[in-house]
Amino acid sequence: MGTDYVDRDTGRPSFDTPQAAQAFTELRSLLPFMDPQVTTFAQPAVQQQMYNGSAAIAIMFSGRMLDLTDPANIRFATDFGFAAPPSVAGGDVLYNALSVDGWAIPENTEVDKDLLFRLVAASVGEEASRAAVPAAFPAREGSVTPASSPFAPAQLTALGKAPPPEPFPWTSRISNETRPVVADVLAGRTTIPDGQRQMQEIATAIVAEYRR
Template sequence: MRHTQVARYAIGALGVSSLLLASACGAGSKTGAAQAKNVGCDITQPTSSTTVNVLAYNSSAIDPFTNTMIASCGSDTLKFKHDPIDFAGQVQKTATTLNGTTGTYDIVEGYSLVIPQYADKLEPLDSYFAKYKDKFKLGDLDKTMLEGMTYDGKLYGLPTQANVTTFAYRKDIFDELGIQPPKTFEELKAAAAKIQASGKVKYPLAMPLLASGDISTRYSLGLYSQGTSYIDPTTKKLTFTSPAGTKSLQWLKDLTPYMDPQVTTFDQPKVQQQMFNGTAAIAEMYSGRMLDLTQEKNSKYYKDFGFFTAPSLEPGGKPWATVSVDGWTIPKNTKVDKDLLFQVMAASISEAAAKDAVPAALPSRTGIANASNMPWYDAVQGALSAGAPTPPMERWTSDLQTQTREFLAQGITGKVSVQDALQKAQAVGEKVIAADGS
């Protein structure tokens, strides 16, 4: 899968909420309701009083689209209800509303992996997309992001924006020590070792390896970088004990001497905080968190941060990165006219809304973000143009990650050998796949 435009896991059952929390972006928004009201909303207004309940967590990447929807599309007959909520709350409410006979929400903000997880509970959008493609200029939406909202040949979500695995670094430290942004993991290790040896930063590398969530994503990035995933495309077998699986986990373990000893308790906000306070000089996060690094209110180093494309695990490989897509979905159990809901969603991702979302978000509408309005544009584009994929669209992915991540953590921390950890993950993973029946 290739991606030539700038664009950028996932809501599963309540049991995987810890994994999903790792995927959330930063908080806050630069697009208020008053500003969004000026965008305009060319939809067919309902003739009778209609209330649309919207479930979307608050973040600088999502708020511009939510605010545009609510502030610009409301009328005497169309009202919106959207209560402020954090990502953890959204995860819980999504599971509840989609699993009920009658849902509480009519529009639900979702992620790449929510699609296969809840496809049978979401409204397919293909017919609406075709009907309104010209009116709302939906042909301008990034194709890879549309693929990230598609499962089994059907479109279930209208993409708003996406996140791409991106690296940030302290330009001042790199310049002083004569270090270039690494292009491979060997170079990444060498850079971290040189910074550590200089005494400038004790643990220069920061990665979100939270044992209850993020660790699964970071392990899978190593697979993507080697051109594979959890299932080998040729043998159709799980890859935990394959050479690619071994290399993916071994590299994370090999980097731990340059990371805080408590790294398996770190999610993305903690990684971000390390960069804020200067206790890390290189950090990996989703691109949606990069804006916070450039804000003077957050760190005295705000002028010293630079960005680079995720390095490859080995020379010539794909970047150690993924594209996590966000988008609007319509629950099947909503009682509101679905045609109206689609129009509202389409209006919320207008060109004006997309411009308001930059640089906090990488909007689904192409041609909006560029190097002049997004400092990490080139870093993100490097990953996308090199073929960074969206997460695997399989129903079993969330369960697989939930039930195997403890073994990955054991391997990284040295409680068991890398080989033993992967053998345990392979055995449990095979049971997960068999139970799914797909």
């Protein structure tokens, strides 16, 4: 819906807004297309359903899409189409998530840290990034082009319409701690208004901790 967890101007969580209610409503409207175990599913399980033909549509991350194009994995390999995630109302923000993997050198490593740094630098260099396509989407501009893979155009469209990041210390905590509430609302164990109230209370408490 293009709304942040926490309003950037007021610092107030946004879970009791009309946009949050609409987001819940839109999500629940997709239930007929979901597996009954959707709230506990992980990407490998979704991918397996695509393999065995028990699912016909899925939202997947880049690294797992390449497996769907391999005839050794699935008899439908040449039949898949790839598209950017849908939008609630045809707007500029898609039903999207952008995850970027990174590297870290542990403080207690016994390996030479300069060597590790050089290995990391080589692995994300221009040549290595281009070689990683289409199995991955390197975080290096220009590595992926529309001709790179069957799903590159969809990836580029999705990336261009990903929601802006929320670079705040409370974002990940709010996401993690409200997730059970989302699952309860989706499963019908909690009403949408009650879910909004619970999430607003959780987020308000988390933000307050960081502002003490």
